[in-house]
Amino acid sequence: GPKVLQIPSHQIIDMGQMVTLNCDPVSNHLYFYWYKQILGQQMEFLVNFYNGKVMEKSKLFKDQFSVERPDGSYFTLKIQPTALEDSAVYFCASSLGGSSYEQYFGPGTRLTVL
């Protein structure tokens, strides 16, 4: 099926530093998502993004988080500054359309904040 890539696969940083997680979505997809999965817990929605704008975000999407996709390049999640509780696997997904369309997921980026 369609492939979503995520770079890097692992990232270890010190608390307070900035981190950018990169997602290469399926080429003709228009909707983009980030989900967060803390070890041993449920996958949770963070944010979705369409036409250059955040469409919906959850309460997990703190003020320190931001997303963008400049000029059709990577869809990025930036955390500045990071906190210990940001340690998790972050999954990117993309879809051609809204809710009735399939979301295709990347393999995840494991973020460890020390």
Place this chain on the structure above:
Amino acid sequence: QQKVQQSPESLTVSEGAMASLNCTFSDRSSDNFRWYRQHSGKGLEVLVSIFSDGEKEEGSFTAHLNRASLHVFLHIREPQPSDSALYLCAVSHNAGAKLTFGGGTRLTVRP
């Protein structure tokens, strides 16, 4: 707020024996129901999507939706050891695209 729960947490079956997984949701206005699979260290693979009451088959996977009872089931016909993975149920609304996930059922298929 939507709550999605899955049972059992873990399930072990022998190769070739039907596996049945259960998912319950709380919001009756939910419209879209999906089953995903996640092999260890990998991303999510969509297995089957269902949008109306009844059954939907995709290969060896059959989803069964009963909105009145707030249940969606996944049946796996003749599972193989390679089907051992974490199975996730995800629910969403037509009005919004965000998926609400259950906690997953870890399936082990013994040879």
